[in-house]
Amino acid sequence: MSSVRLLVTGGAGYVGSVCTTVLLEQGHDVVVVDDLSTGNAEAVPTGAEFVEGDIAAVADELLSGSRFDGVLHFGAQSLVGESVEFPEKYWQGNVVTTLALLEAVRRSGTPRLVFSSTAATYGEPDSVPITEDAPTRPTNPYGASKLAIDHAISSYAHAHGLAATSLRYFNVAGAYGGAGENRVVETHLIPLVLQVALGVRDHISVFGTDWPTKDGTAVRDYIHVKDLADAHVLALTKSEPGRHGIYNLGSGEGFTVREVISACERVTGLPIAAVDAPRRAGDPAELIASSSRAISELGWNPQHTDLDEIVSDAWEFTRSLGDRLHAARR
Numbered sequence: 001m002s003s004v005r006l007l008v009t010g011g012a013g014y015v016g017s018v019c020t021t022v023l024l025e026q027g028h029d030v031v032v033v034d035d036l037s038t039g040n041a042e043a044v045p046t047g048a049e050f051v052e053g054d055i056a057a058v059a060d061e062l063l064s065g066s067r068f069d070g071v072l073h074f075g076a077q078s079l080v081g082e083s084v085e086f087p088e089k090y091w092q093g094n095v096v097t098t099l100a101l102l103e104a105v106r107r108s109g110t111p112r113l114v115f116s117s118t119a120a121t122y123g124e125p126d127s128v129p130i131t132e133d134a135p136t137r138p139t140n141p142y143g144a145s146k147l148a149i150d151h152a153i154s155s156y157a158h159a160h161g162l163a164a165t166s167l168r169y170f171n172v173a174g175a176y177g178g179a180g181e182n183r184v185v186e187t188h189l190i191p192l193v194l195q196v197a198l199g200v201r202d203h204i205s206v207f208g209t210d211w212p213t214k215d216g217t218a219v220r221d222y223i224h225v226k227d228l229a230d231a232h233v234l235a236l237t238k239s240e241p242g243r244h245g246i247y248n249l250g251s252g253e254g255f256t257v258r259e260v261i262s263a264c265e266r267v268t269g270l271p272i273a274a275v276d277a278p279r280r281a282g283d284p285a286e287l288i289a290s291s292s293r294a295i296s297e298l299g300w301n302p303q304h305t306d307l308d309e310i311v312s313d314a315w316e317f318t319r320s321l322g323d324r325l326h327a328a329r330r
Contacts, residue, residue, distance in 0.1 A: 005029040006236075007068050007110075009055050009101065010075030011048065012039030014172070014181050015116060015225060019072060021045045021177035022229040031068075033058060034075065043179055056097045059104035070112035070236050071105060073098065076146075079187060080120065080282075083142035094145040099152060106160050113153065114235045117166040119248070119287060121147040128254070129221075129290035132168075132246050139282045154244040163239035167231055169223055169249040170289050174310040176226040180317030189220070190311060193261055194318040197268040204272060206257050208279035211286075217257035219286040221250040224304035224313070234298040247298060250289025251305045260307070267311045 006023060010016040011032030016039070023030050030048040033055055034041075044050045051058060055075050063071075077083070077093040098115075105113060120143030121136045138144040150166050157164045173190045174180070181191045195201045209216045231249050239245065255263075258274075265272050294300040304310060 003027045003029065004069035005067065006031070007062060007071045008032050008048070009071065009073045010034055010039065010116070012036055012041055012043050012050075013074060014043075014179070014183070015228060016072075016074035017043040017045060017179040018176045018225045019074070019229040019232050020048050021179060022226070022233060024048060026233065031062065033062065038183060040182060043182065045177065045179070054097075056100035059101045060107065063104045063108035063110055068108070068110050070114065071101070071110055072114045072116075072232055072236070073101060074116045076116065078142060079185060080140050080142050081187070083140050083145070087141035090141045090145045095148050095152075098149045102152060102156050105162065106156065111241065112163045112236055112239050113165070114232050114239070115149065115153055115164065115166045117150055117168040117246070118143060118146045119168050119170045119250075119289065121150065121168060124282075124284040125287065128286050128288040129250075129252060130248060130288065131290045132248055132293055150244075150246065157242055157244040161241045162244075163241045164244040165235035165239050166244065166246045167228075167235060167249055168246065169228055170221040170287060171223065172225050172228055173222050174224040174226065174304065174313040175317035176229070176313065178317075180225075180314060182321060189257065189260055190222070190264070190314050191318060193264045193272055194268070194311075194315055196272045197264060197270045197315070198318055198322070202273065203275045204261065205277040206274050207277050207283060209276050211279075213256055213285060215256050215258045218283060219254035219256050219288065221252070221254050221288045222260075222307060222310055223250050223302065224310050227302035227304050230302075231294060231298065231300050234300055238298050245297070247294040248289040248291055249294055249300070250291055251302065252289060252291055253305070254286060254288040255307055260311075263307045263311045264315070267308055267315050
């Protein structure tokens with residue numbers, strides 16, 4: 001893809017910042033907009049123009065004021081537990097905000113949109129690996145809000161000729177270009193386990209040890225954040241006017257919680273204390289993606305599927321946070 005001008009929402013967050021880095025490496029002109037409610041200004045890569053502000057409030061001015069070739073929309077509220085407790089935050093912050101963005105895209109004539117969706121749209125699957133044709137039955141407001149956005153995007157593509165793609169990804173991990181997971185409230189397994197290795201946390205809780213899996217712990221599919229970013233770039237190039245493509249992204253291989261902990265011990269060379277805990281409501285036993293559609297239609301070819309490599313990249317970034325993580329836990 002020749003050099004284009006792109007707007008990245010949520011580009012101060014984990015996936016958004018890595019994707020911005022990849023876009024810049026490929027010579028694109030990138031503007032990042034983020035309200036910094038969960039992102040970090042220092043995560044915005046050098047070379048990107050940064051606009052601090054609420055996406056819904058600034059989208060019209062940004063898109064109408066300068067011609068953009070596409071939007072990559074990462075900005076969202078994304079904590080499952082919080083969405084159950086405060087659903088209004090997710091319907092407002094995700095759905096209402098994205099509708100304002102879609103209207104700005106329509107009015108400005110911006111031709112392409114890539115949306116950061118989620119496997120949470122599927123809920124508890126009937127079978128794995130999960131394909132894009134699986135029933136969508138989200139079990140929490142976070143997943144429901146993302147599914148509602150997918151429906152809205154489909155209607156805009158059909159009615160207004162928008163070339164749109166939604167990428168439903170599973171468990172993203174690793175780091176790239178100096179960017180990694182750095183949240184005030186961390187809920188993802190690999191960074192939590194690595195924080196135990198770093199001494200920031202005393203132990204990792206293993207939620208459920210009686211699942212119908214090889215070692216009784218839940219199975220999840222992990223995708224490297226660089227592979228994920230590459231898929232977003234491909235989605236921009238492959239999108240077609242009037243069509244909303246939906247693609248799952250994952251490694252196609254599942255690892256149990258205990259296997260992830262063992263990988264973290266191998267990579268760090270440190271023992272990691274794990275404490276068994278009851279299952280969490282709504283957690284499925286196994287989530288594995290079928291990425292065959294993305295591979296065949298987008299030409300996606302993930303390069304970093306080894307779990308130890310994913311953990312190693314994440315560990316290097318976690319160690320770089322060091323004192324900041326310790327201070328945040330005090």
